[in-house]
Amino acid sequence: MAIRFLLAIAIVALASSLSYASDPSPLQDFCVAVNDSKAAVFVNGKICKDPKTVTADDFFFSGLNKPGNTSNPLGSKVTPVNVNQLPGLNTLGISLARIDYAPSGLNPPHTHPRATEILVVVEGTLYVGFVTSNPANPDQKNKLFTKVLYPGDVFAFPEGLIHFQFNAGKTNVVAFAGLSSQNPGVITIANAVFGSDPAISIDVLTKAFQVDANLIKYLQGQFWMDNN
Template identity: 60%
Template sequence: MKRGVSFLVTVAFMALASFLASAYDPSPLEDTCVAVDEPNNAVFVNGKFCKNPNLTVAEDFLYQGLNIPGNTSNYVGSIVNLINVDQLPGENTLGVSVARIDYEPNGQNPPHFHPRASEVFIVLEGTLFVGFITSNPEHRFISKVLNKGDVFVFPFSLIHFQVNIGHTNAVAIAAFNSQNPGVITIASSMFGSNPPINPDFLARAFQLDKRVVEYLQARF
């Protein structure tokens, strides 16, 4: 009898250990997700609520229009059309999203990073100079000129950019391993925050004259 109980305890312990080894917290899909004690006060979840599987239709998994060029008439000369879970509900819980980026000549996708994703970057048309910077303290700048058909990877959460160095428009597709990769553009985040960051602090942090910082804050 004791041997049987001991065997059952061992099996139960092994099953529990296996469960704990396979359990994990999901990666964050929002910038913040503060816990609340009262569910009635809850607004967001880490992701999206799920539709009844019996009610899903093909349109839930379809997005049309990625073939349409974006309007690049802006100060950076590029436009990003991100298809995340908000535009394509079928992405929910799958950990994927995609974007089309259009560039006019000399247009750029300025230095930015994705807090929740790595990126696979594919050039469809044009010639792009791309690069990323490794973390402290090395700050290695890794760059490459890409042409049609080239594929480049931007590692998770590292600052990166693209510039159209050709004489014609350029188009690229980016794929992310998150349904909501997020984007933090360095310049607009630092100089266009709401409310503004103290210009004295930014002047010292970026080694700039305070008047330059105030000019940049006014621009952004």
């Protein structure tokens, strides 16, 4: 397991470092992030810590060898390592995540508005896919690309496109993902549509989904959780 874990990290790190980051290029060696709660102003990103006070710990994170807790309705757990967990990533245009899946565990359809994702499976078998954006040609449809991944397999999800991962097997799955942003963001489709605060108008959703208002009310009444 240790060798496979290190291999996964190396693959994700190499692939992400060779990609073009979606974040702006840095103009200095590093810009270790200041905790937002201690910032005097807000910027598009994070304010830099005084370089004189930067230590090696600002570039360090420990714990990705530990399985995430998948005892939730989705049966999956994402352990992110972005600028919020590792302040040294600020302005570097890269982040990482570990994803654990119980049998039948799902990382539900979602998008990363600021990052392309590249995923490598370390343990188990994983069904993955993404859907293309609205086609310019009315004769075309939103195309679905899917693949079943095995240990050592790698799959890429283009920036901003809806994608998912599902453990269709009978054993746990472990995967690692590299993302081309210090803070890729995540929009889980069901949560955003039916769990927004305040709620989206029922008139809007009934027309959008072409279903009865009672079904929309039911869906809006559910507890929409995430797995982060």
